[in-house]
Every structure is written in C-alpha cells, then in structure tokens.
Amino acid sequence: MEATYIVPFIKSVQNVFGTMLQTQVEVGNPELKKAGSPAYDISGIIGMSGDVEGSVVLSFPTAVAERVVSLFTGTDMDHAHDDFADAVGELVNMISGGAKAQFKGKSVSISCPSVVIGNDHVVFNRKDVVSIHIPCTSEVGDFAVEVSVRQTTAPAGAGQSAAAAVKA
C-alpha cells in the first residue's frame, strides 16, 4: 500500500484526538498486519468505497477505550453504557472522513460505522488488500488504527464494500 494512503490516517487521528479530546497522539512505525491476528477489545470499523476501497479499524483495549470515550463525551462511561459504541463509531467516522479528504483527486464515500466489543476479537479484512497496523500512543493509553485500502478503477460511490468480517 502506498504511503499516500497511510499518512492521511496518521494526520487525521492526531487531529481528531487533539481537537476533540485535547490529547496528543504519538504514532509508531506502521507495519504489515498478519491476517487473523487479534485486534484489541473494542473496534470501530468503517468501509470505504469509490476511487479508494477497503476498511479502516480503530481498535482499543477496553480500559483505554473507556478513558477515550469519557474524554470525548465529557461523561464517565464504561463499555456497557448504551452510548459507548456510538461514541467509538463517531471517532472512527471522523478519522476516516478526515483521511479521505486528503486523498487528492479521489472521490471516496464512507459507510456508517460498526462497532465490535469483545476481548481479542479478530477483524478479517479482504484477502486481496494489504492491512497496515499503525500503533498509537497517548497519555490515555495505547491503541491502533488499521488501514486496509486500495485504489480502484471502479466507478465512485457504487455502494459500500464489505468492510470486514469479525470473529470474536
């Protein structure tokens, strides 16, 4: 996968956390994700379609997700709260939207987010698209963004790609 499609996600996650949570995010070296390797406990997933297609996963250990959501909403919230998944979904929505705006000359649509809660669940991305794991560190804990996208020649906006399958 080209760096053209990784750097926008790094900038976007830093922008979203900096603006909405007043939290700085340090990004480690992006690395290839092995198929079937576990994500953390809580993942927000967005599908991309159009000139670039694939999926984006924002994944946290439970305790980190709870701290992040509490900062984001201004309310102490654990993962069993009715609005917890909504908040995680909105975070991955903003990160994906901010990243796709940096894909110059590309028309890309994003899906409504899905959220998975379950210890060490596995997100299976499309086998024909490489997945890149972007490790993130912040004062509220470590988390990751996983980007699995590719450029396509298919017409833009032709429905959402199957974002990913999840195994708990």
Add this chain to the structure above:
Amino acid sequence: MKILLVDDSKTMRNIQKGILTQLGYTEVQEACDGLDALSKVGAFTPDLLLVDWNMPNMDGLTFVKQFRAKGSKAPIIMVTTEAEKSRVVEAIKAGVNNYVVKPFTPDGLGERIKETLARVAAA
C-alpha cells in the same frame, strides 16, 4: 431561537447541544436522520438547523434538498466529516448556508453559528 440538530450519532448531538446551551440556545430538538428531521420540521419550525451528511435512511444532503423544496428558508449549517471542496460546493448548491468540518472546537462551531445568524439577519 429554535434549533434542530440532525445527526445519527447521539454523542455528536450531545456535544453540539452542550455548545448551544453554553451559547444560550436552549430550545433544541434532535433528529437521528433526514427522515426523522423531515417529520419534525413541520411542527417544530426551526430557526436554525445543524445537519450531518452521512446518516442512515436519509442522508443530510437529501434532507436539505427536500427541506428547501418545501420552501423553507431557515438557515442550515452542515456539520460533517465530508471535507472535500467538491462536497462543500455540492452542499452549498443544495441550499446549505454554512459548513463546519468535524472535528471542531466549541469555539469554532460557536463562531460559525453566530456568523450564519448574522448573515441571515443582515439579508
């Protein structure tokens, strides 16, 4: 001042509602998508609408077009992750008065609301 918040994320509606309250706007109703918003605008008759773009059932752009087709002139601010210039132009053509890209700061959203209401008052 009656304000309608249209966003499928309850979290985002709560954040925007908090900012509006701090600005002194307390008469606020919420809708979770474009269809829900269309069902509420008749009775609520909002003076300002904050509308997300990507929502299930009916997206924000479709809502704006249908709202304007009814002859409604209330100002609309699109509050969305859709940041590309082409999307902003599309929204303005559909009848949006102002545009805020998520993520936003409370001050940023507040300024855009004041700016929009001032423009409408001056027109």
